Amino acid sequence: MNNLICQNDIKMLIATLRTIYATQFNKNFPMDGKNAIPMNIVEQIASNTLAGVMPHQFQRGLVLLSTSGKTFMPSFAEFRTMCIGQDWWNAEKAWVKACEYTKITEHKAVEIEKDVFQFQEITTIAKFALDQVSLLINDGEMHRAKEEFVKLYGEYLAEAQLKGRVQEWYQEPKQLAWSNDQEKQIEHNPLPNAEAQKHLEALKQKMNVRNRHIRKPQELKPTPKPLSTLITNEWPDPFDQPDAYLKQCELDGCVVPATIRKQLGGRHV
Structure with missing residues (x-):
């Protein structure tokens, strides 16, 4: 049992069929005999x-x-069509409506209630199927486009009916527009001429490199040492103090050539 109509609705349908088409119902669904079908x-x-x-x-x-007055009892499938046939477009009607939709240059909404507007030019399923075959239509392959449209629309329709959906109209997206009210809200308040000239002169001063005040960088000067400052760690003079000089070289690991050591007296060779 589906969740849309209840068991009592099914019993009412069967009771109506058995009442209006008693002979045909008993023939199609016999209660007795080897071909009996349980209710x-x-x-x-x-x-x-x-x-x-x-x-x-x-x-x-x-x-x-x-109220149909039909002589033959409809099947359950035919009864389903009687239930939903007026709510949904069939594939052929949907294709005609889709072709008409492609020719609309300006979409207009219909006022269904006071201050409530709705577009009723094409259904959502028909619009979706139309979008799928739009390339074929643009290429001029109308016969193939119709075949694909009818096939897709039938699949979408069966799926929507199975889910219990009702037919809905496709609503055109809202277009952004610039209103006159927005223009009125924007007001320009010009500055007085004297103040505008003041701002202009200030801008010129900033842009004029020649007139721009440039800060001089700090000038660094060396600090001279007084002549009386004693030089510390002074090496001994190699000519006045050859022994002390050679000894200092030995302590610091400086290599003194043999020729120089010989000239200094040959000591510490």
Whole structure:
């Protein structure tokens, strides 16, 4: 049992069929004999066939069933069409509406209630199927586009009905527009001429490199040492103090050539 119509609705349908088409119902669903079909099986088949039918659609189908005056009893599938046939476009009608939609240059909404507007030019499923075949239409392959459209629309329609959805109109997206009210809200308050000239002169001063005040960098000067400053760690003079000089070289690891050591007296060689 689906969650849209209840078991009592199915029993009401079967009771209506047995009342209006008693002979045909008993022939199609015999209660006795080797071909007997239990009534619970009949109810289950009817329930599965009517999956996705809304309660208001079911009630309309019952009214049509009772007032149609048809001689032959409709099948459960035909009764389903009676329930939802007026709510949904069939594939052929959807294709015609889709072709008309492509020719609309300015979309206009319809006022369905006071201050409530709605576009009613194409359904959401038809628009979705149309978008899928738009490239074929642009290439001029109308025959192939129609075949693809009818196929896609039938699949989308069956899926929507199975989920219990109702037909919805496609609503055009809102277009952003610049209103006159926004222009009125923007007011320009010009500055007095004297103040504007003042700002202009200040800008010129900033942009004029020649007139710009440039700070001089700090000038660094060396600090001279007084002549009386004693030089510390002074090496001994090699000519006045040859022994001390050679000894200092030995302590610091400086290599003194043999020729120089010989000239200094040959000591510490």
